[in-house]
Amino acid sequence: MIKLLEARGVGKRFGGLTALSDVSLTINKGEVYGLIGPNGAGKTTFFNVLTGAYIPDDGEFVFNGTELPTGKPHLVVQQGIARTFQNIRLFGQLTALENVMAGHHIRTKAGLWGILIQSKHAIEEERLTTERAFELLKYVGIERFAHTICKSLSYGDQRRLEIARALASEPQLLALDEPAAGMNATETGQLKVLIEQIRRDGITVLLIEHDVKLVMGLCDRVAVLDFGKKIAEDVPAVVQKNDAVISAYLGGPKHAH
Numbered sequence: 001m002i003k004l005l006e007a008r009g010v011g012k013r014f015g016g017l018t019a020l021s022d023v024s025l026t027i028n029k030g031e032v033y034g035l036i037g038p039n040g041a042g043k044t045t046f047f048n049v050l051t052g053a054y055i056p057d058d059g060e061f062v063f064n065g066t067e068l069p070t071g072k073p074h075l076v077v078q079q080g081i082a083r084t085f086q087n088i089r090l091f092g093q094l095t096a097l098e099n100v101m102a103g104h105h106i107r108t109k110a111g112l113w114g115i116l117i118q119s120k121h122a123i124e125e126e127r128l129t130t131e132r133a134f135e136l137l138k139y140v141g142i143e144r145f146a147h148t149i150c151k152s153l154s155y156g157d158q159r160r161l162e163i164a165r166a167l168a169s170e171p172q173l174l175a176l177d178e179p180a181a182g183m184n185a186t187e188t189g190q191l192k193v194l195i196e197q198i199r200r201d202g203i204t205v206l207l208i209e210h211d212v213k214l215v216m217g218l219c220d221r222v223a224v225l226d227f228g229k230k231i232a233e234d235v236p237a238v239v240q241k242n243d244a245v246i247s248a249y250l251g252g253p254k255h256a257h
């Protein structure tokens with residue numbers, strides 16, 4: 001197995017509150033890795049320190065053998081980590097296609113000057129970006145909405161669009177923060193198929209999700225956070241039976257039943 005991401009003793013505090021404490025975990029290339037835990041356990045904070053939105057107080061992340069920069073989201077994307085957000089963050093007034101194109105610009109080279117002077121290179125790059133954005137919309141199943149203003153898309157389609165936009169940055173690791181939130185059972189089923197396809201296409205997935213059935217059916221391994229600490233990490237079938245995990249979710253010791 002090849003290590004893709006290692007979190008080493010990661011800690012994050014907000015004033016007196018310890019949101020993450022000494023969290024270490026390893027994600028291997030090609031895995032779908034689940035991060036679960038009760039509300040407020042620190043899952044989104046983990047995403048935020050990983051992707052550079054917050055600076056961790058302790059520890060570091062090593063990606064492909066290199067330490068990741070902290071507090072620099074665009075550099076993290078350039079290194080090959082893309083994320084979606086729990087509260088969808090799309091450009092509401094732009095079309096679906098334009099949103100995906102915005103996600104790709106981190107990989108283009110012409111820059112603002114090239115676009116302004118409409119250099120041959122910039123024009124060609126823009127054409128390829130548009131083509132790629134269409135492909136990605138098709139990949140996530142919403143190409144029919146390419147020219148629709150994104151805020152008028154259904155919630156489920158906006159979540160798919162967020163995934164397309166993240167994929168546009170050509171990540172090796174795709175971090176999804178509650179991608180099934182607000183989806184009905186059919187949409188969740190389709191999302192599962194999409195994530196399985198993403199894995200088959202060689203992209204490693206880190207998934208925060210409350211839908212336990214989805215997590216257990218999709219993830220190769222799962223880590224459980226509780227009050228900012230990792231309390232378990234294993235294959236889903238083992239994690240499900242872990243006493244500490246059951247107590248964390250039920251808010252008390254395990255009862256015989």
Ligand SMILES: Nc1ncnc2c1ncn2[C@@H]1O[C@H](COP(=O)(O)OP(=O)(O)OP(=O)(O)O)[C@@H](O)[C@H]1O
Nearest residue numbers: 014017018019037038039040041042043044045046
């Ligand atoms: N910017 C912040 N400032 C202060 N406290 C924060 C901040 N972000 C998170 N927290 C606190 O850190 C703790 C962990 O929050 P976090 O959002 O990471 O949990 P979570 O596991 O993602 O929860 P949920 O499942 O509800 O989204 C919570 O107690 C939260 O209130």
